Amino acid sequence: MPAPFRLYNTLSREVEAFTPAEPGKVKLYFCGMTVYDHCHVGHARAMVTSDMVARYLRHRGWDVDFVRNYTDVDDKIIRRAAENGEAWNELAERYIQSTQEDFRALGLAKPTSEPRVSTSMDTILEMIGTLVERGHAYENEGSVWFDVASFPEYGKLSRQKVEDMRQPDEAVPGKKTPVDFALWKAAKPGEPSWESPWGPGRPGWHIECSAMAQATLGTQVDIHGGGLDLVFPHHENEIAQSECAHGGELYARYWMHNGLLTMASGAKMGKSEGNAFGIKEVLQVFPAEALRIYYLQVHYRSPLPWNVDALPDALGLLSRLYEAKENASQMEGTEAIPAVIAGLGKDAERVVELASSFPEKLYAAMDDDLNTAKALGMAFELARAVNRLSNHKKAKKRGGPIAKLALDAFDVLAEALGLLQLSGEAFVEEVKDKRLPPLGLTREGVEEKLAARVAAREAKEWDRADAIRAELEEAGIQVMDRPDRVEWRIRLDVREEA
RNA sequence: GGCGCCGUAGCCAAGUGGUAAGGCAGAGGUUUGCAAAACCUCCAUUCAGCAGUUCGAAUCUGCUCGGCGCCUCCA
Structure with missing residues (x-):
């Protein structure tokens, strides 16, 4: 069984030892994309974060059931489609394709399951039905609202009290209290709708994740993740829905939230802020791993500043690691390691020491709430030792057996973090392919x-x-x-x- | 108004009680026809400020200043 993995839990606001419900098995649900537009680099950070945790836990031997949804029924999709004069489902399908292209280009591991709202309607209706039956939801003119007052624990994730919340300016007709939220919205003319016991309509924003998580992973997930901006109201409402529908069973054992991308000013990046950079544009001129190392050089919960130098700087970091990988791969020789050390001296010994302890130290850093910044620091130390060794005149002929240890260490980095997956040579070529045209x-x-x-x-x-x-x-x-x-x-x- | 996060070198960034990882930039050197890359050396007596707890604090507590997020569009 893997060594103790510790994860910050937004629910407790503490780093906790990770214990899944079932030993060795991790049920991971991560909020995916609402597909009404192309993804930008802010979304990519969340997706790379989800990939990092799934990839790392799998690497450490956990059996990870990884679910990341597509929200393809949503106000914004409907509005955008109406503006385009396009069918809502065609628009959603188009952006699912676009998103999948981006995810592939980003090198994201395939989730176990990628449910969509439009194909999860049965579970959604069943769940709403249960909530109505149990007195946690009420119908009003074809819409169904969640009754927040029926769930005393409401606010436990975002640590807010209902009475302290800023009240909306305009009251929405049909709600008992302003904090109640829609589970089912009665159909409006020209909008997509599905049949339900309350008449035609469509699901509210939050119910789909509760339902898709239940359908794919069961009533309780081990880790539920998403961007920090989803804590309230989205995840708070998911908790309310799921725990009320499941008789009070804890919905998610651990909540993980990644920090947001910010502009130099500190303001967050976002579609609505009009300052978003698209993934496609970025990946056209930078390797995906440059974007990944840019994210991973900072702890996943910290805000991450975006500016014009971000990608060139990140590419520089990555190039430094690849340079070392290439240097290592060019060393040859078949002697036993002690003989190589005897021949090449303490620089060889240093590589052996760093490379052989690398996995253990990497795991220690990652087990401590996924400290990728620390892990990368260690990779740079190893890179420097490898380069130093490769400066020896005899290193190319005799250093191979030792360089192999370093290459193994870099492979661990590739598997656990998704970096250095290419050969040094292939990387240089990719950089040329992507950077030449803009120059x-x-x-x-x-x-x-x-x-x-x-x-x-x-x-x-x-x-x-x-x-x-x-x-x-x-x-x-x-x-x-x-x-x-x-x-x-x-x-x-x-x-x-x- | 409520909830919460953050402030470490010129810049980015680890470190959450035991005496400041790593990267970029900068200075000098090795190497080179000269460069570049790489390597070596140097580069925070100090962690926004003040007060306190402690043998000991960047790390804990309080206050002050500054920045940011959320409070029903958000990854």
Whole structure:
């Protein structure tokens, strides 16, 4: 059984030892996307967070049932579709496709189940029926409202008292009290609707997650996650619905909430703020792992500032790790490790020490409420030790067995965090593919200039060679003269886009 | 008004009672035809401020200042 995993629980506001209901098994429900538009990098942080926790727990040997839903019936979808003159379900389908493309591009692990509201209507109706039967909900003119007063624990997640809440300006007709919320909305002309015991209508915003969680994972989930902005009202209301429908059984044992992306000013990023960057736009010019390391360099619960330097900086971090991975993979040799250490000295010993203790230390950091920032710090220490070893003249011929230990350590990082999944070489190529077009360059153009410079260098015409190099550097290309060849990279300190 | 989070070097960021990880930027050096990359050295006697608890505090308590989120669109 895995070592103790500790997770911050929003419900208790404390880091707690993680104990699922069933030993070895984790039921994970994460609020997914409402599909009315393309995803932006703020959504991606939440999705990468869900991926990180599922991926890590699976890596540690837990049997993870991971459910992440699509909300495809919603006010915004209906409104947007009406604006477009498009059928609501066509619009939703279009954005589900778009979202799935983004998730694939982000390298997100496939959830066990990805339920949709539109195909979960039976469970939704059944759950609302139960709530009405048990006196937790009431019908009024074809709509059904949750009766907040019937659930004394209401507010326990967000730590708010109903009487302290700011009252809405306008009263919604049909509600007994302003804090009551819709479980079922009576159909309006031109809107999609489903048949129900209360007449045609559609589900309210919160019931779908309660219902989909129940349908896929049962009455209790171990971890329920989502963005911090979902704590209230969404998750608070889910608790109310599920616990009332399930006779008071605790709905989620642990609540995890990721921090939001903020702008430099500290204000949050969001569609409604008009400051959102789309995932597609970002991934067109940056590798997905650059975005991932940008998220993971900060603890998942902290706010994360977004600015023009965020991705170039993150790509720099990632490049540093890949450089070390590539250096390690180029070392050869078949001697036994003690012999290699005897030959290469304490720098080799240092790599052995860091690499062999790496998994254990990584797990300790991750088990402590998923401390990815600390885990990455350790990866950089290992990278430096590997690079240092690779500077030895004999390292390339003899360092292989030791480098293998470092590569194994990097593989753990790949599996547990989803970073360094490519080879060093493949990474460099991906960076070129993505960064060349925004710089207005092509491989052919660069190679041509490079060939001219090689000729100049062979003729020892240093001024001409340096002029060509200066030109390339100006354009955003860094030339690297290796002993046996010439390489080139994209300069990360040349920043084009805003 | 209510609930809650945060303030660590020029910048990003770990660290939640035992004497400040890691990355970027910067300075010097090794290497190089010169560079770049890499490596080495240096770079916070100090953690917004004040007071308190303690043998000991960035870590605990109180207050002050500053920033942010939520209070029915939100990842």
